[in-house]
Amino acid sequence: MVNSYIAPRNLYLLMNMKVNKIIAGKLLLSLLVIMVGFTSCSKKGSNKGGSKATGWKINDKKGGFQYASKFKKQATGPGLVMVEGGTFTMGKVQDDVMHDWNNTPNQQHVMSFYMDETEVTNMMYMEYLSWLKTVFPPDQDNYKNIYEGASPDTLVWRNRLGYNETMTENYLRHPAYAEYPVVGVNWIQATEFAKWRTDRVNENILEQQKYLKKDGKVTEMTADKVFSTEAYLSSPSTAKGGDEKLVLKRGAGRGAVKPTKAGANNTGGNSAKNVYAQRTSGLILPEYRLPTEAEWEYAAAADVGQREYNAYKGQKKYPWSGSYTRSGKRQVRGDQLANFKQGKGDYGGIAGWSDDGADITNKVKSYPPNDFGLYDMAGNVAEWVADVYRPIVDDEANDFNYYRGNVYMKNKIGDDGKVELVTPETQRFDTLSNGKIVSRNFPGQIAQVPVDDKETYLRQNFDKSDNRNYRDGDKQSTRYFKFGSSEEGDEKGKLRDDQRMYDSPKHNVSTDSLGNMVKKYDKSNKRTTLVNDDVRVYKGGSWRDRAYWLDPAQRRYFPQDIATDFIGFRCAMSRVGPKADKKKRARN
Numbered sequence: 001m002v003n004s005y006i007a008p009r010n011l012y013l014l015m016n017m018k019v020n021k022i023i024a025g026k027l028l029l030s031l032l033v034i035m036v037g038f039t040s041c042s043k044k045g046s047n048k049g050g051s052k053a054t055g056w057k058i059n060d061k062k063g064g065f066q067y068a069s070k071f072k073k074q075a076t077g078p079g080l081v082m083v084e085g086g087t088f089t090m091g092k093v094q095d096d097v098m099h100d101w102n103n104t105p106n107q108q109h110v111m112s113f114y115m116d117e118t119e120v121t122n123m124m125y126m127e128y129l130s131w132l133k134t135v136f137p138p139d140q141d142n143y144k145n146i147y148e149g150a151s152p153d154t155l156v157w158r159n160r161l162g163y164n165e166t167m168t169e170n171y172l173r174h175p176a177y178a179e180y181p182v183v184g185v186n187w188i189q190a191t192e193f194a195k196w197r198t199d200r201v202n203e204n205i206l207e208q209q210k211y212l213k214k215d216g217k218v219t220e221m222t223a224d225k226v227f228s229t230e231a232y233l234s235s236p237s238t239a240k241g242g243d244e245k246l247v248l249k250r251g252a253g254r255g256a257v258k259p260t261k262a263g264a265n266n267t268g269g270n271s272a273k274n275v276y277a278q279r280t281s282g283l284i285l286p287e288y289r290l291p292t293e294a295e296w297e298y299a300a301a302a303d304v305g306q307r308e309y310n311a312y313k314g315q316k317k318y319p320w321s322g323s324y325t326r327s328g329k330r331q332v333r334g335d336q337l338a339n340f341k342q343g344k345g346d347y348g349g350i351a352g353w354s355d356d357g358a359d360i361t362n363k364v365k366s367y368p369p370n371d372f373g374l375y376d377m378a379g380n381v382a383e384w385v386a387d388v389y390r391p392i393v394d395d396e397a398n399d400f401n402y403y404r405g406n407v408y409m410k411n412k413i414g415d416d417g418k419v420e421l422v423t424p425e426t427q428r429f430d431t432l433s434n435g436k437i438v439s440r441n442f443p444g445q446i447a448q449v450p451v452d453d454k455e456t457y458l459r460q461n462f463d464k465s466d467n468r469n470y471r472d473g474d475k476q477s478t479r480y481f482k483f484g485s486s487e488e489g490d491e492k493g494k495l496r497d498d499q500r501m502y503d504s505p506k507h508n509v510s511t512d513s514l515g516n517m518v519k520k521y522d523k524s525n526k527r528t529t530l531v532n533d534d535v536r537v538y539k540g541g542s543w544r545d546r547a548y549w550l551d552p553a554q555r556r557y558f559p560q561d562i563a564t565d566f567i568g569f570r571c572a573m574s575r576v577g578p579k580a581d582k583k584k585r586a587r588n
Contacts, residue, residue, distance in 0.1 A: 066275060068282040074576050077201055077285050079124075080114035081373045083299045084580050090294055090402070091393060093553040094317040103553055106395035108402050110298045112579045115291060116570035118364035118375045119181035119383065120193070122172055125152065128193055131200070134221050136442075142424040143223065149429070149438035150192065152184035156565040167360065167565075179363045181381045181568040187290075187536045187560035188430075188438055190384050190569040194288040196442075197571065202284050203227040211277045213246045220246060223424065226444035229284060234411065234419050234446060236276035241444070250275050290386040291572035292403040293393075293537050293555065300377035300540065300552035302370040318550050319370040319377040325547055327368075337367055338379030340541050340550060347543065360565075361543050378550040381568035382542040388468045389535045389557035397471050405536075406467040410455065412447035420447045432561035433507040433534075435519055468533045504532040534560050542566035 050057050051065070059066055076082060092105040132150055136143035157167040171177050172184070185193075206212045213220075217227065225241045232239040232247075240246045277283050291299070300319050317323050320337055327335045336356035341347050349355040357366060361380055369375045388405045395402070414420040422428075422445045429437050441447070450465035505522040512518055535557045541549035544566040548554070558567065 067280055071282040073578075073581060075205075075285065076114060077288070077573055079116050079118075079571075080573055081117050082575070082581075083113055083115050083295075083372050083374075084304070085110045085112040085575075086298075086304075088298050088301060088303055090297055090395075091553050091555075093551050094323075095548060095551070097548070100391075102391055102555060104392055106393055107399060108294050108298075108393075108395065109400050110294050111401055112575040113291070113295055114573040114575060115295070115299050115372075115374060116572070117369075117373065119381060119568045119570045120190075121179050121364060122182050123178040125182040125185070125193065126173065126178075128196055131196070131221070135223055135226060142427070145429055145437045146439045146442075149436065150189060152182060152189070153186075153436075153563040154184055156184045156563055179365075180361050181364060181376070183361065183381060183565050183568050184563045185567075185569065186432075186563040187384050187558075188432070188440075189563075191290060191386075192438070192440070194290060194571050198285075198287040198289075199227055199229050201288070202229045202232075205283055205285070206232075206277055209277065209283055211248055211250065211283075212240075213248060216240075216246045223443050226442055228442075228445045229287075230411075231419075231421060231444060231446050232277075233279055233284070238421070239444075247276070250277075286574045286576060288571040288573055290384055290569060292401070293385045293387040293539065294402045295572055296383065296385045296539050297552050299372055299374055300370065302372045302374070302377075304371050319374075319552060320368070325550070338376070338541070338550060339367065339543050340379040341544055341546055343546075358543060377540060377552065379541055379545075380543060381566055382538045382540045382545070382549075382556075384567060384569040385537050385539055387537045388533055389531060389537045389555075390472050391531075394471050404468065404470075406462075408451045408455070408462065408465050408467070409448040410451050412449045421445065422447050431509050431517075433509060433559070434561060435509050435517055436561065502531040503528045504530055504535075531557070536560045538567050 056064060058064075058069055087107060087109045089105050090108040091103040093103050096103060129147065129150060132147050136146040138144050138147045152172055154168050154172055157164040157171065171180070172182070200217075203212065203217050207214060207217060212227070216225075220240070220243075225243060225246060227240055236247055237244075301316060302319055303316065318325070318337070322328065325337055325340070327333060327337055336342075336349070339348075339356050339358045339362045342349060342356070348357070348359055356362075358380075364380070365375050367376065367379070370377055386405055387403060390404060393402060394404075412420045420426075422441045422443050424443050426447065427443060428440045430440050431437050452465075456463050456465075503526075505524065505527050507522050508520040510518050510520070536559075537555055537557055539552070539555060541547070541554075549556075558564070
C-alpha cells in the first residue's frame with residue numbers, strides 16, 4: 001500500500017518539474033529573440049560587407065569597385081618552397097685561409113621568399129628551348145639568334161688534356177641526364193629563363209581560371225600571340241596580339257574564383273561583368289628571378305635548424321648541422337652529404353664504398369635537404385645569384401634585403417600615349433664580349449627604358465637608373481657627381497678609363513661595314529683587376545670544388561656572359577603579404 005501511494009506522488013513531482021523547465025525554456029527563447037533584435041538593429045549602421053571608407057558595396061555584380069576580398073595567401077609557384085625570412089650573420093665563414101677581405105661578417109635581415117627546391121635541371125631548361133624553337137623558328141631571319149642565344153654552351157666540358165666528349169654531346173639532351181642540373185648557362189641566360197618562366201606560369205594560371213582560352217598556350221604558339229604578364233596587366237585587350245578569342249573576360253555570377261592546383265590559396269571574389277584579371281585579383285604571381293646573394297646565403301645556411309627561442313645555438317659550417325661532410329645517422333653513417341671534390345684526383349671516393357655517387361654532377365635530390373627543405377645548397381653545381389660583385393657588403397648603407405645590382409627601368413610610352421610593345425622589328429639583341437648573340441626581350445613584351453628625372457627628381461632613396469656601383473669607392477658613387485659636365489667624363493657623359501674605380505679589361509666585339517664580327521681582345525698588361533659592373537657573384541661549392549667552398553658564406557665572382565661546367569642556378573620569388581602563414585610559439 002505504501003509503494004502504490006508514493007509512486008503517484010513522484011509522478012506528480014516529475015511532471016511539475018517538466019512544466020517549470022518548459023516555462024523557463026520559453027522565457028529564455030524570448031530573451032534571445034529580443035537580444036538578436038537589438039543586435040541586428042545595432043548592426044544596421046555598421047555596413048556589414050560594405051566599404052569601410054564609403055559604405056558602398058564591394059564586388060557588386062552591377063559594377064563599381066572590385067577587389068579580391070576573399071584572398072587568403074600567395075600561392076606557392078611550381079617548383080618552389082617557402083623560406084621564412086629573418087636575421088642572420090652574412091659573410092661569416094668557419095675558415096678563411098685566403099684572407100682576401102671578401103667575407104666581412106655583417107648582420108642582415110631577409111624578408112620571406114620562395115626558392116626552387118632544386119637547381120634548374122636539364123629537363124626544365126630543355127622545355128624552355130623547345131618553346132623558343134616552336135614560337136621563334138630559328139630558320140626565320142627575325143628569330144635566328146633567339147634559340148641559339150639561349151642554348152647552353154656544351155663545349156664547357158672540353159679539357160685540353162681530358163676526354164669529356166661524352167658530356168659535350170650528351171649531358172644537356174640525353175634523358176639519362178634529365179634530372180641533373182643544367183650547366184653551360186651564363187648569368188644573362190639564367191635571368192632570361194626566369195623571365196620566360198614567369199610568363200609561362202602566369203599564363204597557365206590565367207588559363208585555368210578561364211581568363212585565357214583553354215589550351216591556347218599550346219595550340220596558338222606563334223610569335224605574334226606570345227603572352228607577357230606585364231603586357232597583360234598593362235593592357236589586357238592587346239595581350240596575345242589582341243586576339244579576343246584568346247584573351248577572355250569573366251562573366252557575372254561566378255562568385256569567388258575557385259582554387260586550382262596552380263593557385264590553390266587564391267580566392268578572388270571578383271564577380272563583376274566583363275572583367276579581366278588584374279593585380280588586385282590576387283591570381284598573378286610575382287616574377288621568378290635569381291635570388292640575391294643575401295637570400296641565397298640565408299637559405300643555404302638554414303640557421304632555423306640551430307635556433308633555440310630567439311638565439312642560435314651555434315654557427316653551422318655547412319648547410320647541415322655538424323662540422324663534417326659525412327652523415328652521422330646510424331642508417332647511413334659515413335655517407336657523403338654533398339657532391340664535391342674530396343682531394344686531388346678524387347671526385348667521388350673509392351668505388352663501392354665511401355662514394356658520393358657522382359663523378360661530375362649528380363641527379364638532384366640525391367642528398368638530404370637542409371632545414372628549409374632545399375636540396376644541393378652545397379655541392380653538385382655552384383649557383384649564380386643576382387648580385388654584381390664587390391669585395392665588401394656595405395651594411396652601413398643597407399641591412400635589409402641587401403642587393404647590389406639595381407638598374408631601375410620603366411615602360412616605354414609610344415607617341416600615342418600607350419605602352420609600346422616589342423615587335424620582331426624592334427626586338428633587342430646584345431652581342432656579348434665572347435661574341436655570343438642573345439635576345440634581351442621577346443615580341444609581345446613591353447619595351448623598357450631607364451628611369452629619368454620624372455622618377456628621380458628630389459627623391460632621397462635613389463637618384464639614377466643604374467645603381468650597380470653605388471658607394472663602392474669610386475667617384476661616380478658620390479651623390480653630386482656630374483656625369484654630363486664638360487670637365488667630367490667624355491662627350492656622352494660616360495666615365496673615362498682614368499675615372500673608373502676598377503680598371504678591368506675591356507674586351508669589345510663589333511661589326512665591320514660588311515657585317516663581319518670583329519673581336520678585340522684587351523691584351524693590356526696595365527689592368528689591375530677583373531672586377532667591373534658585369535661580373536656576378538656565384539655561391540656554393542660544386543663537383544669541382546673542395547669542401548672549403550661548401551660553406552654558404554663563401555663567395556666568388558665570374559663574368560656574367562661566360563658559362564662553365566660547374567655553375568648552374570635556381571630561381572627565387574618574393575613573398576607578398578605576411579612573413580609566415582602561422583603564428584610561431586615558443587618551443588617549451
